[in-house]
Amino acid sequence: MSHVKITALGGVREFGKNMYVVEVDEVIFVLDAGLKYPETEMLGVDFVIPDLTYLLENADRVAGIFLTHGHPDSIGALPYLLAEVEVPVFGSQLTIELAKINVKGFDGSKKFDDFHIVDETTEIDFGTAVISFFSTTHTIPESLGIVVGTPDGNIVYTGDFKFDPAVGEGYKTNISRLAEISSQGVLALLSESANALSSVQSASEPEISDKIFDTIADWEGRVIIASTAANLARIQQVIDSAIKVGRHIAFTGHDLDQIVKTARALGKLRIDDDKMIIKPQEIKNFEDSELLILETGRMGEPLKTLADMATGRHRWVKIKDGDLVYTVTSPTIAYETVVAKTENIVYRAGGIMRMLSSELKVSGHANSRDLQFLLDILRPKNLVPVQGEYRELQAHAEHAMAVGMLPENIFLAKRGEVITFDDNGNLEPNGVVPAENVMIDGSGVGDIGNIVLRDRKILSEEGIFIAVITISKHDKKIISKTKVHTRGFVYVKNSRDLMKEAALKVDEKVTQYLAGDSFDWAEIKSEIRDVLGKFLFDQTKRRPVVLPVVMEVRQNDYRQKRHPKPKKKVSSN
Known part of the structure; x- marks a missing residue:
C-alpha cells in the first residue's frame, strides 16, 4: 500500500473547527480550515481555531488547502494559516470569494x-494523489x-451535507457522481x-420558505430577522x-453587505426589486409595518447583536413594543445559554422572540437516514465520523453498524490522533500531533491559555483583592504599611474589619520575611498571596484573585525624604 495518514486537527469530539489532514507519500492535503465559536466558560474569547503547529513544521510538504463551503466552520481559520504558510487554496467560485473576504480582512x-476555482468536474493530479470533487x-x-x-x-470527505431533492439549482447533490466515486x-x-442523533426528517427548503413567508405576512409591527451571514439559502x-x-x-449585519454583494455578483442571490432595499439610516422614514430588518451580527452569529438592540446599544435599531425578533437559523450548541439570555432581554425590551427551529425541524446537516443512505451509495471500507461531539460520532458509528459495517472498520478519532492503514487496508492509530485549542481574543492569537481563562473565570465569579505595600530592601523594613483594595469580592462598606485585618496579616508576613537572610521578589509576593488567600477563604469561603503589589524605596530616595538638604539662603545685597 501507499503510505496514507489521516489526522483531524479539529472537528472531532467538538462542533465546528473543521480541519483534516490527509498525507499520501509525504504530500500533505489540508481539507477545510475552520473555526468554532467559544463555549460559555471561554470568557472574552472571540473564537477558536485549530492548532497549526504540525502544518507549520511541515509547510514544505503542504500541496494545498481544499475548502468544502463558505461557512466559518470551514474557512474561518484560513487567514491565520495563510499568514504562516503560503500554499494554493481551492474551492468553488462562491467559496473562494467568501474566503477572499475573510483573508483580506486579516x-x-x-x-x-x-x-483557484474548482467544481465537481475538476481533477488535479499531484502525482501521489488526484484531488476531485x-x-x-x-x-x-x-x-x-x-x-x-x-x-x-479514495479518501472521501463530505463536508457539511444533507439530502433534499426539493432544493434549487446550485444546492443539489449529484447522486450519479457519488456512484462513480x-x-x-x-x-x-x-x-x-x-x-x-436525529432520525427526524428535516423540513424541505420549500416548507421553510412557506413558514418564513407566513410569519412575516401575519405580523403587523416591525420584523427583525436574525440569521447567520453565510446562510444564503435562508437569506434568499x-x-x-x-x-x-x-x-x-x-x-x-456587520459582514452582510459584502456577502450579499458578492453572492449577487455571482448570481447566487437574487433580489427582484432593488427599490425594496434601504440603508439602515433610512429605517426611521418608514412605518413599522413596512419594515424588515435583517441582522447577521459579527463573525456570523447575530445573537449578541440582538442583545445590543434590546439594550439600546445598537447603532441603528432599538427593540420596542410590537417588534418580532425571528431567528431563522439554528444557533450552535455553545450558544444555547446565550439564546435563553437574549430571549429574556428581548422580552424585557417589549419585543417577542420566535425561533424557526421551534416550529420546524431545521438543519443543514445529515440525519441518521441521510448518513446511512450515503454509506449505502459509497460503500466505504472504513468510516471516520467527523464534525460532531463525541455522542454524535458514536451515534454515527452505530448507524453504520446497522447497515453492515464492522466495528473494526469504524474509527472514532481523537483530535490530533494520526490514523494509518495496515496491510489489509484497515484503520489503526499511529501516534499524535499537537492539536490544542488556539483561542483568538481581539488581535491576540494563541496568547490566551488555560491559566488566563481560569483567572478570568475566578475574576468573574470571585473578584479581585489587591494588597499594596512599600518596603526598603536595604533597611529590611516596611516604609508604608499595607493598603488593600477589592473589586467584585465583598462590599467594602460592610467589610471594613475584614479589610483592616487582611492588611495587618500582610504587614506581619512581610515583617517576618524581611527579618530573614534572603530576599526574592517572586518569593515575597508568593508569601503574601498565600497568607491572604488562606485568610480570605477562612473568613468568606471564597477565593478571589489575590494581586500583591510590593514597591521598593531606593536607599538614596529614602534618606533624602528623611533628611532633606537645607535650602540655600539668598543674600539681599
Whole structure:
C-alpha cells in the first residue's frame, strides 16, 4: 500500500473547527480550515481555531488547502494559516470569494492571492494523489465534497451535507457522481455527524420558505430577522418573503453587505426589486409595518447583536413594543445559554422572540437516514465520523453498524490522533500531533491559555483583592504599611474589619520575611498571596484573585525624604 495518514486537527469530539489532514507519500492535503465559536466558560474569547503547529513544521510538504463551503466552520481559520504558510487554496467560485473576504480582512494574510476555482468536474493530479470533487446540499450554494484519490482507493470527505431533492439549482447533490466515486473504491469516508442523533426528517427548503413567508405576512409591527451571514439559502427566503408582502429590507449585519454583494455578483442571490432595499439610516422614514430588518451580527452569529438592540446599544435599531425578533437559523450548541439570555432581554425590551427551529425541524446537516443512505451509495471500507461531539460520532458509528459495517472498520478519532492503514487496508492509530485549542481574543492569537481563562473565570465569579505595600530592601523594613483594595469580592462598606485585618496579616508576613537572610521578589509576593488567600477563604469561603503589589524605596530616595538638604539662603545685597 501507499503510505496514507489521516489526522483531524479539529472537528472531532467538538462542533465546528473543521480541519483534516490527509498525507499520501509525504504530500500533505489540508481539507477545510475552520473555526468554532467559544463555549460559555471561554470568557472574552472571540473564537477558536485549530492548532497549526504540525502544518507549520511541515509547510514544505503542504500541496494545498481544499475548502468544502463558505461557512466559518470551514474557512474561518484560513487567514491565520495563510499568514504562516503560503500554499494554493481551492474551492468553488462562491467559496473562494467568501474566503477572499475573510483573508483580506486579516493583516497577516491580506496580500495572499493564490486562489483557484474548482467544481465537481475538476481533477488535479499531484502525482501521489488526484484531488476531485462532488456537489453536495447545504445551506449555502456550491458546497463540495472532496475526494483524495490514492492508488489504494479514495479518501472521501463530505463536508457539511444533507439530502433534499426539493432544493434549487446550485444546492443539489449529484447522486450519479457519488456512484462513480463508489465504483472507484472508497478506502475511507470522513463523514459529518452533527445531526447524527436525529432520525427526524428535516423540513424541505420549500416548507421553510412557506413558514418564513407566513410569519412575516401575519405580523403587523416591525420584523427583525436574525440569521447567520453565510446562510444564503435562508437569506434568499427572507428577501423573497419580504418583497412579496411589501416590506422594505434593511441590512444591519456587520459582514452582510459584502456577502450579499458578492453572492449577487455571482448570481447566487437574487433580489427582484432593488427599490425594496434601504440603508439602515433610512429605517426611521418608514412605518413599522413596512419594515424588515435583517441582522447577521459579527463573525456570523447575530445573537449578541440582538442583545445590543434590546439594550439600546445598537447603532441603528432599538427593540420596542410590537417588534418580532425571528431567528431563522439554528444557533450552535455553545450558544444555547446565550439564546435563553437574549430571549429574556428581548422580552424585557417589549419585543417577542420566535425561533424557526421551534416550529420546524431545521438543519443543514445529515440525519441518521441521510448518513446511512450515503454509506449505502459509497460503500466505504472504513468510516471516520467527523464534525460532531463525541455522542454524535458514536451515534454515527452505530448507524453504520446497522447497515453492515464492522466495528473494526469504524474509527472514532481523537483530535490530533494520526490514523494509518495496515496491510489489509484497515484503520489503526499511529501516534499524535499537537492539536490544542488556539483561542483568538481581539488581535491576540494563541496568547490566551488555560491559566488566563481560569483567572478570568475566578475574576468573574470571585473578584479581585489587591494588597499594596512599600518596603526598603536595604533597611529590611516596611516604609508604608499595607493598603488593600477589592473589586467584585465583598462590599467594602460592610467589610471594613475584614479589610483592616487582611492588611495587618500582610504587614506581619512581610515583617517576618524581611527579618530573614534572603530576599526574592517572586518569593515575597508568593508569601503574601498565600497568607491572604488562606485568610480570605477562612473568613468568606471564597477565593478571589489575590494581586500583591510590593514597591521598593531606593536607599538614596529614602534618606533624602528623611533628611532633606537645607535650602540655600539668598543674600539681599
